[in-house]
Amino acid sequence: MIKQDEKITFTGQVKEALLSIKEKKCCKKARANAESFICDNALIERENFVCDECKNAFLRGVFLKCGSVNAPDKRGHLEMKVGSEMNADEMCIFLREMGLEAKVSKRREKYLVYFKDGDTIFALLSLMGAQKCAFDLVNTQIEKNIRNNVNRVNNCEMANMQKSANATVRQLEAIKELMKDERFENLPEKLLYTATLRRDNPDLSLTDLALIHEPPITKSCVNHRLEKLIKIAFGE
Template identity: 40%
Template structure:
């Protein structure tokens, strides 16, 4: 099952306890479904539970009996067939003879109802990507004015610190979120707490993996640097050996030059510890620089 379907199942399991919230939930569910107008009030979905709850809300909140059919392709279509019933539904949500392409704020004036409205809206027009494949949550809205109103609703939402973006897609208006924080917050206010925790968990895992990768890259860059330095030192020592012989170097430098030749992958610290009179890492570095300087002056 898709992550979106999991989230919707979690939302479906939440009880809208107060009557005002059930009204707001029904409003969100119907306003953003396939049709919500004087000519068409219907829902098309592959999710049987959403079709079920849509019909239940029509019966309970609007006192209207819908027709529900399931196609062979497994799609559910719920519909209010008579025009008198459609008028009844619209009047329940405060729409008279006027158009239905605007949000009626009167249906969501109580603070408690906003979450319920959002739940209904997400069930019919929302989708969310699996967070493992990238953060994306969207609402697809059929009308421009409704899209603007809903965007304003989301922006002004008290418990949400989100800035929704929108685009046009196939003559629909899409409001979307691409950052994990907004998505976690939206899921949380809708009450989909375990889905929200899942997004958070994925985010933490990704952050951790990025940190590890960054460190590995850093360490391998350092390792490359060490190997480059050792190669330069060995070049210098070989040049001295082949031109004037290692005996050209004084005792301290000669011992280190031999040690370096025999141990190309020893760290500076290890070289220092292996000398007959051990010295520090910076001491080794200093002597190796001297050797490289000598080679350079021999080349001139």
């Protein structure tokens, strides 16, 4: 058994869960078949799969022998490293029979039968009997997605705030520029009114600035007037 305080990889957790499963005699045989399938290129003895659980036990045996899975906070990846192309092909056929589509790639002398899709990895872990690990994986993925979304929204809000802060700075600079000479006093009445309100309320958003006009005007009207001020001040 693994000690409580000892760090154990996610693969280790899965394998520990798989090893703790009580198996019927037929399932034990199926798992032994998996071992000789991986180690000695033996055939998959489907005729010996008698109960509903035998296929899962075979899968469990393969994973225990040569499987690994990424930790829940990492990119989705579950692989079984087999020794021959034939093994890899056989494994893919077997997995397809169980409704699982695997991919294969060659790495050095080994063949990797692997999955990237989160739903499939969840299904595989569940079928093998590592339900708790499967749920840990899904929960972590959901939390990660929520966190990413929150960050994205925050970044977007920050960008917007920065943008309007920059715009306000520009407006105040324009007003300051106009106030250097008589151009400010000589502004058309409405522009002068808006310019004065902006000067005296530098912290207000455009929406709020629009509302303190008497009578209130629209946000786009305020925006239009402020842009006009910038144009007059800097000739842009």
